[in-house]
Amino acid sequence: xxxxxxxxxxxxxxxxxxxxxxxxxxxxxxxxxxxxxxxxxxxxxxxxxxxxxxxxxxxxxxxxxxxxxxxxxxxxxxxxxxxxxxxxxxxxxxxxxxxxxxxxxxxxxxxxxxxxxxxxxxxxxxxxxxxxxxxxxxxxxxxxxxxxxxxxxxxxxxxxxxxxxxxxxxxxxxxxxxxxxxxxxxxxxxxxxxxxxxxxxxxxxxxxxxxxxxxxxxxxxxxxxxxxxxxxxxxxxxxxxxxxxxxxxxxxxxxxxxxxxxxxxxxxxxxxxxxxx
Amino acid sequence: xxxxxxxxxxxxxxxxxxxxxxxxxxxxxxxxxxxxxxxxxxxxxxxxxxxxxxxxxxxxxxxxxxxxxxxxxxxxxxxxxxxxxxxxxxxxxxxxxxxxxxxxxxxxxxxxxxxxxxxxxxxxxxxxxxxxxxxxxxxxxxxxxxxxxxxxxxxxxxxxxxxxxxxxxxxxxxxxxxxxxxxxxxxxxxxxxxxxxxxxxxxxxxxxxxxxxxxxxxxxxxxxxxxxxxxxxxxxxxxxxxxxxxxxxxxxxxxxxxxxxxxxxxxxxxxxxxxxxxxxxxxxxxxxxxxxxxxxxxxxxxxxxxxxxxxxxxxxxxxxxxxxxxxxxxxxxxxxxxxxxxxxxxxxxxxxxxxxxx
Numbered sequence: 130x131x132x133x134x135x136x137x138x139x140x141x142x143x144x145x146x147x148x149x150x151x152x153x154x155x156x157x158x159x160x161x162x163x164x165x166x167x168x169x170x171x172x173x174x175x176x177x178x179x180x181x182x183x184x185x186x187x188x189x190x191x192x193x194x195x196x197x198x199x200x201x202x203x204x205x206x207x208x209x210x211x212x213x214x215x216x217x218x219x220x221x222x223x224x225x226x227x228x229x230x231x232x233x234x235x236x237x238x239x240x241x242x243x244x245x246x247x248x249x250x251x252x253x254x255x256x257x258x259x260x261x262x263x264x265x266x267x268x269x270x271x272x273x274x275x276x277x278x279x280x281x282x283x284x285x286x287x288x289x290x291x292x293x294x295x296x297x298x299x300x301x302x303x304x305x306x307x308x309x310x311x312x313x314x315x316x317x318x319x320x321x322x323x324x325x326x327x328x329x330x331x332x333x334x335x336x337x338x339x340x341x342x343x344x345x346x347x348x349x350x351x352x353x354x355x356x357x358x359x360x361x362x363x364x365x366x367x368x369x370x371x372x373x374x375x376x377x378x379x380x381x382x383x384x385x386x387x388x389x390x391x392x393x394x395x396x397x398x399x400x401x402x403x404x405x406x
Numbered sequence: 407x408x409x410x411x412x413x414x415x416x417x418x419x420x421x422x423x424x425x426x427x428x429x430x431x432x433x434x435x436x437x438x439x440x441x442x443x444x445x446x447x448x449x450x451x452x453x454x455x456x457x458x459x460x461x462x463x464x465x466x467x468x469x470x471x472x473x474x475x476x477x478x479x480x481x482x483x484x485x486x487x488x489x490x491x492x493x494x495x496x497x498x499x500x501x502x503x504x505x506x507x508x509x510x511x512x513x514x515x516x517x518x519x520x521x522x523x524x525x526x527x528x529x530x531x532x533x534x535x536x537x538x539x540x541x542x543x544x545x546x547x548x549x550x551x552x553x554x555x556x557x558x559x560x561x562x563x564x565x566x567x568x569x570x571x572x573x574x575x576x577x578x579x580x581x582x583x584x585x586x587x588x589x590x591x592x593x594x595x596x597x598x599x600x601x602x603x604x605x606x607x608x609x610x611x612x613x614x615x616x617x618x619x620x621x622x623x624x625x626x627x628x629x630x631x632x633x634x635x636x637x638x639x640x641x642x643x644x645x646x647x648x649x650x651x652x653x654x655x656x657x658x659x660x661x662x663x664x665x666x667x668x669x670x671x672x673x674x675x676x677x678x679x680x681x682x683x684x685x686x687x688x689x690x691x692x693x694x695x696x697x698x699x700x701x702x703x704x705x706x707x708x709x710x711x712x713x714x715x716x717x718x719x720x721x722x723x724x725x726x727x728x729x730x731x732x733x734x735x736x737x738x739x740x741x742x743x744x745x746x747x748x749x750x751x752x753x754x755x756x757x758x759x760x761x762x763x764x
Contacts, residue, residue, distance in 0.1 A: 236653045239651050240653045245651050247648070253649075254644045254645070255643075260637055263637070264634075264638060264654075275633065275634040275659075276634070324653065
């Protein structure tokens with residue numbers, strides 16, 4: 130587009146979007162950026178069972194997309210393919226128009242700007258909240274660099290900023306293991322944000338949350354979209370309705386319907402397989 | 407806070423080690439045998455042995471307590487370091503052996519070998535042997551870890567492979583054809599760098615060197631743990647997948663911690679051999695490796711000082727019981743392990759300092 134595209138490890142074209150207060154120039158560029166994720170005809174089989182069946186899906190830059198579907202619809206497998214955990218039998222997966230996800234390892238994909246939140250909150254239980262964020266920070270991740278790494282004032286500020294954003298400023302020195310379930314989920318989202326990802330994949334963020342926590346999470350996710358693309362996989366329809374502009378329904382490994390929540394709900398096929406009405 | 411608690415513990419560790427390094431040799435060499443304050447050479451050597459064990463325990467704590475890699479084969483790295491030292495000491499015997507052969511150790515003459523196997527080349531040189539003390543265990547650990555961690559072998563499967571590794575080495579070193587003295591191992595050492603190994607002054611020097619190695623190893627591990635590397639290592643232990651998705655090459659972190667740990671174990675073995683005067687394949691026994699994991703579990707893993715504490719406590723108990731009630735020792739060891747696991751899963755150190763554990 131507007132800048133030469135470079136290999137993964139070098140500063141990449143989205144860096145300019147990830148910093149707060151990006152210039153009008155880049156904001157304009159973003160509008161024309163188009164899709165950030167292309168999944169085309171992806172098929173994954175496990176022992177003959179087709180977890181994904183010719184799945185084709187595009188995510189726009191800056192979009193907040195909710196993905197719903199009954200158990201076994203292939204939601205988690207799709208996440209696995211995007212993050213490099215599972216290699217598909219067939220198909221294509223591109224991040225932007227230059228990065229072939231199927232040729233990249235998990236850390237490479239993470240480094241390139243895709244962050245993933247697991248269903249079960251996974252944080253570093255024995256490390257303080259602050260350190261959890263520190264480790265997640267976008268920074269050289271090599272062994273030798275880690276031996277001599279020192280936390281700069283700038284990095285410290287960035288961590289404090291995220292602590293406030295996810296509402297854990299008071300818990301900064303607590304062990305992550307001592308946080309409540311909801312707080313762990315937010316910490317994990319905070320860790321994703323420290324990576325300054327361009328695309329966030331979030332698996333069932335409100336499972337097991339209280340009503341207030343769910344609301345707070347909805348606000349957080351809506352606030353995150355725009356600067357980055359956010360893909361949320363969720364079962365809680367109330368929650369999906371409260372945040373989603375566009376919803377994709379997966380069924381038996383491929384897209385059954387796509388559109389606004391209202392459109393999707395009116396779709397007779399969706400009613401049949403998922404809403405059960 | 408955990409950090410200040412660790413600082414206090416570190417001060418105690420360095421203080422005790424300094425006191426040992428000064429007092430024990432002084433009371434051995436400077437105080438007459440008739441005095442009540444005299445420390446016998448036997449006792450000094452015994453404590454020196456414990457110091458080597460403590461360094462070995464430290465190396466296990468680094469990978470197990472912080473990296474979550476339970477090695478049941480760390481005795482192999484210890485033994486390899488010991489063999490490297492033993493081979494140098496064998497070459498130092500020269501013509502003083504039973505057969506008076508300047509070139510070949512006694513057991514090779516006995517086996518009717520005509521020339522030194524290539525594996526022994528260079529070991530007459532002290533610097534070369536010292537290099538091998540860290541290089542051989544380090545290289546083995548690197549190659550082993552390269553395959554194991556890259557294939558994402560973790561947990562109990564990895565533990566079993568480490569056990570197999572040390573068992574395979576045990577069998578290999580038992581064979582005379584290997585050229586490392588078969589089941590007798592290497593012994594009958596005379597001197598080290600020209601100093602008589604039986605002399606009190608040499609023993610005292612080895613003792614002080616053991617203290618220094620332990621203090622150095624401790625400081626090195628502490629620096630490693632306090633660095634971002636250490637935090638990543640703990641992160642890998644707590645949630646390996648999360649660390650991977652954040653962008654850390656988990657296998658590399660494990661690999662280097664593992665390799666460094668093996669080198670520490672090698673140094674411990676090298677200091678152990680001249681003090682006990684023998685190295686044989688028994689050191690590769692899987693039981694040894696399991697026992698040393700128990701030291702760390704009892705002392706408290708994930709604290710560094712807990713490993714030291716555990717090595718001393720369990721080995722003092724072992725010395726006492728194998729002297730007083732030899733047939734009971736294994737039962738005591740088993741009981742201690744079970745009780746510690748049930749009652750104080752974080753070990754002695756964890757019991758006294760719940761906060762300090764990383």
